[in-house]
Amino acid sequence: MDEQRARIYDDLRGAIGGELHFNPLERACYALGAGFHEIDPLGVIVPRTEEDVATVARYAAEHGIPLHARGGATDFADGALGAGLVIDFSRHLRKIVEIGDDYVVAEAGVVVDALNARLEPLGRRLEPTPHRPEAATLGGVVGVDAAGERSVRHGSIGDRVERLRVVFAQGETADLGFEPWPALDDEPTDFKSLIVHRLRAIHRQNRARLEPPAAGALRNRAGYALAKAATDEGIDLARLVCGSEGTLALMLRARLRTLPLPGARATAILPFSRLIDAAGCVPYLMSGGLPPSACDLFDWRSVSLAREADPLFREHVGEAVESVMVVEFEADSPAEAADQVRLLLGRARRTGLLAAEAATIHRRDDCQQLAKLRRRIEPLFLRGWGRCVPIAIFEDAAVPVERLGSVIRSLQDLPRRFGLNWTMDLRAAEGRIRMRPFLDMADPDHRARIGDLAGEFYDIILEAGGTISAAAGCGLLRTQFLPRQFGELFQVFRDVKDVFDPANLLNPGKITGAPPVSMAENLKRHPRFSTASSPERLPTTNGVEDRESPAAAPATATATAEPEAAQAVVAPALRWPKIDVLSMASSCNGCGACRSGEPTLRMCPAFRAHGTEASSPRAQANLLRKIASGEMDPRLWGSNELKAVADLCIHCKLCNTECPSAVDTSSLIMEAKAAFVENHGLPPQDWLVSRIEMWARLASRFPILSNFALSRSGPRWLLERLLGLSRRRVLPPVRRTPFTRRAARLGLHRPRPSRPGPRVVYFLDVYANYYDHELAESVVGVLHHAGVNVYVPTAQRGSGMEALSVGDIDHARELALRNLRALGDAARDGYTVVCSDPSAALMLQQEYVKLTDDLDAELVARNTMDVGQYLLGLDARGQLPPPSEPVRARVGYHQPCRLRALEIGLPGLELLNKIPDLDAEFINRGCSGMGGTHGLAKGHFRSSLRAGRELRKRLKGDDIEIGATECGACRIQMEQGLTKRTLHPIKLLSLGYGLNPSLRRHFKDPKPRNAMS
């Protein structure tokens, strides 16, 4: 840490209760957000209380240090980045203080979705919601005066704000609302009244010209909202601070008006032949008192992806359609909503421009699904397109709706002249245009063109009377163009800033451009992609003609150039057959979806448990990019500091499937852990975990003794001290001898391909082999019952997931090779490998190919299945007998993360639903928090319980008798401290077949809290 940082750190350490992050690794996590800029901050403050914020502001004012407020950092314009002290409001200031009949008071760090989840049962909501409500915070939403989905009907957040509590640049705390203009001879009594005095003068001088340019655009949030906030009577200071991007004050909490939930929704899908036709008729469609709540217009690229992503959309939109308008109406009753749609359809037909019959959707869930279409298409644009991806540079411009047609025509010509492809969609009823050129941000030529492209883009927008920013921040991306939009009025913004923050310490540069901000500076560094193995799926301009314009210009040299080699300064320990390690780390677009708490997503359990930026896949992937590319000190690779960050990941593997850009952060982190092991050796605790099979084998030789010891506090205390195994973690009892030996006694240990029936080789992994023989027996029993020829090789070993998760690559590889010897021959003989533990299936399917280039790794990966998935396959072919024995129980089913990462749906739940009388509930409440063996460690015990709190809460419900899940580790968590048991779905299925009747005992008596069943 340099001298200045060390001094600030020492000064603030005792002064505030919040966290201070000043070392390079910690700062690097805060150097970027959702846009494509990157700035190393001086330090990061994570305040715990409002007083902490005021203390930091006072300190910063005294020492002339800039402050940058930060929420989820999901603003594309990167308004939360800066070289001063970043204040992260998202971690601790998350209290919903008060919910009234029609208002809510909440702190700056409250996430919009979390707030709406609290309001919904009360029949209320906060609208409009920004595009990423699952990660955007109230501070950020107010900071940019966000106006996302449904803003055509509900305006922007600024229209909902009643009062704000803020800290001014000098450290004073104040509550802001409407303030009448003071009399001329009134003396200011505090800083707030001084502000009002000075603003009165500015307002008087400029009243005549305050109505800003772009008045024709329905929404314009660029600059300060002086025109909206000030009247002849006074000024609404809260409204003025809305949209000020942290440049006027730091927001602590807001009082916001809420809305009732709508009585009904209806959605119309209008297919057009061309985007330009649809854009041209927006004024006619929206005129005459039709107030839609949302109106999205998609181009042909989005339409083809939407057809891929959404069965409902596919059902209603034919292949020939090239542009689609999705219009949603909210109303008090279904009849009223239907009337509005009918009116719209009548108008649409009269235009004569519809390419096919329009469709109407009335079901609430379907309407909701379509409203999120744009969000769902986005990942498809980012996954697997190769080097050129649509970059969110022009997200937020708007023009008067009557100019949409001509503006779209001009805009379509623009990227063509630059030799680029693009995709465009519109919030049509507001005239908002979202145009994304396809750029390779690793290509210096593409980077160099961004500035000119933006200049010409905004010329077109401003000439049409539009605005550069309608709903999101100007930040580092658009501030440069504000003077062009506002001309002389721009000076008024500087005067306003001077009133609030004369020393220019709050987020300097943003909005006022002092010091000047250029969008082409501070661009995130992208190491060059070293592989062309991810071919571009989009037709390029030198390949297929653009459908909107047959006259697309030829591609530039850049588009056809061979990629250069990556400049990694570290050698990867894993194989990266499809995409190299640096390209993978660089493919994070910073969107912040991995900071989500949304229930339909799981990613990222580590972030959900810790809530720190460092625990998010975004921070981790970018940290590794920066170190591995040499941008940060390469000696950090394999360091203790990096290991501490890497240890936050529990390797659930969900980021790979749920991240819009499919960033495999888990494997990147395994690389970092492997480097640590290479430098420092395996720490004792990690060694214990990675050799879990050895411990299990030893314990199974003396089961009575080891189970007795593990249930006693003395030995557990010793194990905790020596090896870090939490003494509070309840563990399953080990069984005498591994199941493979019993299988040998049953004659299952030899492949017998000549026997009738489909062939299966059962891969047990440690849990079923040493701890849960009932599970192994059930799997074999159910498979036999279905006429399957089962083979259980005795040479099989644990899958190695535990070793891989701690970076013990050598041991994981050794286990992989042994298992491949045992399974490869069987796979060649036509056996399917089935696993009862999803971690094992994940290892065989996805990880062994990264550990070894042995040809059997590919073969086994192709032939491996989860046992539930296998049984459902039999069922689909009519080969699975239906279970006939009733099992009267209400079962709470939990889907393990690693099963979810296999992307095979919910086979366990589907099987449970086939059992007569069994009532299964899908507890869709996120991760169990165990993360394999992660939750066994003393240091992780509490955070793992915290991560699984929601699941355990539901499981405790009186109406649920028993839990069900496929994962052994999740089961440990689900039984921890509870009297209810949790069983693998296959055990319950075997009961449904009348097999293993002894399992029924699990339903009868409660188990002791401090033991596993």
Ligand SMILES: Cc1cc2nc3c(=O)[nH]c(=O)nc-3n(C[C@H](O)[C@H](O)[C@H](O)COP(=O)(O)OP(=O)(O)OC[C@H]3O[C@@H](n4cnc5c(N)ncnc54)[C@H](O)[C@@H]3O)c2cc1C
């Ligand atoms: C894919 C994508 C699409 C998007 N589309 C839209 C869209 O259509 N409409 C829309 O409105 N938004 C859109 N956004 C932007 C984003 O959802 C909003 O900008 C959001 O409001 C930002 O919230 P945040 O918590 O991430 O704020 P941050 O990004 O952290 O901060 C945003 C600004 O607010 C300031 N700020 C943050 N906290 C405070 C505070 N406590 N006090 C004072 N200032 C503060 C910051 O300094 C910064 O200038 C999109 C984002 C993404 C990733």
Ligand code: SF4
């Ligand atoms: S890791 Fe994925 S989800 Fe997270 S910010 Fe990066 S691209 Fe978005």
Ligand code: SF4
């Ligand atoms: S593997 Fe899981 S815990 Fe690790 S970064 Fe990805 S989502 Fe988070």
